[in-house]
Structure formats: C-alpha cells, structure tokens
Amino acid sequence: MISDALAELRATLGPAGCLEGPAMYEVSRLHDASGHRAEGQPLALLRPASVDEISAAMAICHRHGIPVVPQGGLSGLTGAANAGDGEIALSLARFSGVESIDAASGVMTVRAGTVLETAQGIAAEAGFLLPVDLGSRGSCQIGGIVSTNAGGVRVIRHGTTRDNVLGIEAVLPDGTVMSHLNKVTKDNTGYDLRHLVIGSEGTLAVVTRVVMRLRPLPAPPETALCALPDFDAVMALLNTARARLPLSAFEVMWRDHFDMSGGTGMFAETPPLCVLIEAEGPGLEAVLEEAFETGRVTDALIAQSTSEARQFWEVRESHKPTRDLNELLNLDVSLPVECMAPFVARCDAALKALDPAADSYFFGHVGDGNLHLMAALPGFGWADGEDALQALAYELVREYGGSISAEHGIGTVKRPFLHMSRSATEIATMRAIKAVFDPDGRMNPGKVL
Numbered sequence: 001m002i003s004d005a006l007a008e009l010r011a012t013l014g015p016a017g018c019l020e021g022p023a024m025y026e027v028s029r030l031h032d033a034s035g036h037r038a039e040g041q042p043l044a045l046l047r048p049a050s051v052d053e054i055s056a057a058m059a060i061c062h063r064h065g066i067p068v069v070p071q072g073g074l075s076g077l078t079g080a081a082n083a084g085d086g087e088i089a090l091s092l093a094r095f096s097g098v099e100s101i102d103a104a105s106g107v108m109t110v111r112a113g114t115v116l117e118t119a120q121g122i123a124a125e126a127g128f129l130l131p132v133d134l135g136s137r138g139s140c141q142i143g144g145i146v147s148t149n150a151g152g153v154r155v156i157r158h159g160t161t162r163d164n165v166l167g168i169e170a171v172l173p174d175g176t177v178m179s180h181l182n183k184v185t186k187d188n189t190g191y192d193l194r195h196l197v198i199g200s201e202g203t204l205a206v207v208t209r210v211v212m213r214l215r216p217l218p219a220p221p222e223t224a225l226c227a228l229p230d231f232d233a234v235m236a237l238l239n240t241a242r243a244r245l246p247l248s249a250f251e252v253m254w255r256d257h258f259d260m261s262g263g264t265g266m267f268a269e270t271p272p273l274c275v276l277i278e279a280e281g282p283g284l285e286a287v288l289e290e291a292f293e294t295g296r297v298t299d300a301l302i303a304q305s306t307s308e309a310r311q312f313w314e315v316r317e318s319h320k321p322t323r324d325l326n327e328l329l330n331l332d333v334s335l336p337v338e339c340m341a342p343f344v345a346r347c348d349a350a351l352k353a354l355d356p357a358a359d360s361y362f363f364g365h366v367g368d369g370n371l372h373l374m375a376a377l378p379g380f381g382w383a384d385g386e387d388a389l390q391a392l393a394y395e396l397v398r399e400y401g402g403s404i405s406a407e408h409g410i411g412t413v414k415r416p417f418l419h420m421s422r423s424a425t426e427i428a429t430m431r432a433i434k435a436v437f438d439p440d441g442r443m444n445p446g447k448v449l
C-alpha cells in the first residue's frame, strides 16, 4: 500500500526528509530545465541527509514497488530528472559537502548533493582545480554531473566528468550500498562498474559519494575573444592553438548567437564567427598575432584582467536567446569538426524550408566537436517543433557520423531518437545491463531506454 510506504518514509526520514503535497513545491520545482514536465505530481519528495537514510529510503520504495527518480540540481536539459504520478522524487540536496581532500594524491571525496561551484571553490582554497566546469555550475550537483557525464567548457584540456572520477559509491535500487571510493589512478580489478553508473542518468543506482581527480591550480588563464571570417579559419586557429598552447577552452559562436548574447558592439562589425579562446599558460598573444597576419583572425580582444575575461565568458554563457525568445528549442550534438560548417549551413537551410519564420542560433564547445543549436519554429507548437527539429537535425548528424547527444544525455526528450546513434545490439545490451541493476525497472523509469 502506498500509504504504508509513505508512513514508513515519514518515520524514517522525518519531516525535513519526506515532503508531500504543496510542501514539495516550496523547496523544489521537481522538473528540470528542459521545459518538459512529467505527467501529474510525485507521491513525495524525499530529501535524505545521509547514505544510511538514502539506503533505507530505497529499501522502503523497493519493498513497496514504488519507482524512484533521483534529482540533483535540476539543471538537466532532457527531462531525465522529471518525476510524476506514482513516483517518488529523491533529492540529494541535503547530502552535500566535501568530505576530504587528499593533497598528496590530488583527489577530493565529495557528497553527491554538493553544488559543483561549491566543490570547485573548496578545491581552489586548497590550491587545486576541480576540472569539470559548466555554465550551470551554480546549480548542478556532483551526483548530477556524474549521472549525466557532463562535459562543459574545460573538456578540451581536462576531459569529461568520466575522465575525472576515480571512485564512486552508489545505492542500488534495493537499498544495498555499493561502495568503491577508489583513490588510485590504476585499478584493473574486473568490470569497471563506475563507468556503468557514470552517464546512466539515474537509471541504475543513486550516486551518493564520488572521488574526483584534482589538478594543480593553474595561474589565471589568458583569455581572448576573436573575430574570424569563416569556419576554415576556425579550424586553422584550433589546430595552431592545440599545438602551441595549454588550451583550456575553445568556444565558438556563430554571428546570430554572438549578437543575441550581448556581443553586439564588441567588435566594430559583428564577425561571421567569434571564438572565445582560453589558455592555462602563456603564448596566446603570439598565436593571435600570427593568425592576424595570415588573415585567419580579423580582430581580437585580449582580456587585461580577470573581470574582463569574465565579461567575455558572460557573452558565451549568457543564455540571453533562451530568455528573450519564447519557445526556443535546445539541441546538443557531436560532429567531426570538419563537418560542422556544412552541417550548420544545411541545418539552417532545412529549418528555414520547414518554417520560413524559423530562428536559429549555433554555438558550442567546438574544440571538442560539440555543437549546440537553439531554434524557434513559430509555425509549429513547442512539442511538434521539438520533434521536427530533432528529426531534421539528427538525420544530418547521422549522415556526418556524429552523436545525437554530446553531453546532455538522453532522458525522455532524446529517447525516441537513441537508435539514430546506437545500434539495436547496443540498445539490447543496455537493456540487459539495466535489468541486472534494476530487475523491477523502478529506477527512473522511462528515461534513456
């Protein structure tokens, strides 16, 4: 009986750990940033404050056969954390904090509910860089970035979240704690369960604690905003920068995105393409001077202070188009870098053919082959527009040998299109793995698969 389960959860977690009805919405919006909502509302929002409480809550839900949706900072963009009718939302927000920093090994043990920016700040105070960084740093949590294998703006130098996780502790759907808080780099002891849980979008287990790899804190980086005439120049600058600099970010904005994001007026004339380039060491000015002489860069602003560098990043991370344009759809794909320019041209033309009033904005972590597309299709409703946009863009992605999800995951939004990037055999193997962890299909049901 649901009422028995709720009574047990209330008794186990107390009033702060088990919220129901309107009280749930006073502490959480219960849906992510995708604009999608689950049907109805969850039975309860659980906010356990320890691994023991998480384990006990999972065991209760298991005994009563109630589906559980883990929730982090709810900054996800695929509906993966949305909880609805008949489900229990399990927030990690009260299980937060950095447990230890091991300076000799350069690792941090951190609780899943810790906001990324908080963990970054604590690492910096100890003289380290926590290398995963993304625009939602102020709200996304460690458990969320691990469960989505978040990418972000430093992947070009430090890799994705997966590359920076050494150990993981997770609670399985029946409440069992599976702990391997490994701190060493080399660990070839059988199947790497850590890598199954990373990126599984809460469909296998609840991540509770993570050992993250830290790097020495670099000197303040050199940052520049560059105007480029075409995509060939972007690729040439990327290749030179990779060869000559400790490149830590290479973010590209196409003209409309740059203008819309507050870039108007930064250059005498808005260029076709703008690159935000950052290096964790000296040499950027020399690279840009050379690129200027060959015409690959037509203008460049080099940050003279940290606050100037922050202004450049604010343009890249402003998300002003999202705020200013209603019904903007958001896509995240991977492509071989050399295919990006034809992809953008064809995608833009196809969108205009589909809806002459379409607006589209291209930008992304181009150094990692990751392109974002925001588009408005006023001729369609929001949901129909999203379906039409995804079908159109993913067909091109498949043609160019890319991936339909570079970093946001699959959730519910991309689930109908998973077969465009993964074979039937791969999807069947994923289902088999899911069944091992979650034989009753109660972990974040309907997400990914």
Ligand SMILES: Cc1cc2nc3c(=O)[nH]c(=O)nc-3n(C[C@H](O)[C@H](O)[C@H](O)COP(=O)(O)OP(=O)(O)OC[C@H]3O[C@@H](n4cnc5c(N)ncnc54)[C@H](O)[C@@H]3O)c2cc1C
Pocket: 032, 033, 069, 070, 071, 072, 073, 074, 075, 076, 077, 080, 081, 092, 112, 113, 133, 134, 135, 136, 139, 140, 141, 142, 143, 144, 145, 146, 147, 148, 149, 150, 151, 152, 153, 200, 201, 202, 203, 205, 206, 207, 208, 319, 407, 408, 444, 447
């Ligand atoms: C402004 C903005 C910028 C962004 N930039 C980037 C970017 O550059 N790169 C990028 O990769 N993403 C980006 N994102 C997307 C989003 O921030 C990431 O996907 C992030 O990793 C989600 O973390 P979260 O804590 O908010 O997770 P949520 O949105 O709460 O959840 C995401 C998924 O993780 C699961 N989950 C959360 N916590 C746990 C846990 N403890 N155990 C098990 N499962 C869990 C949920 O069930 C869900 O499936 C951006 C989003 C916004 C709004």
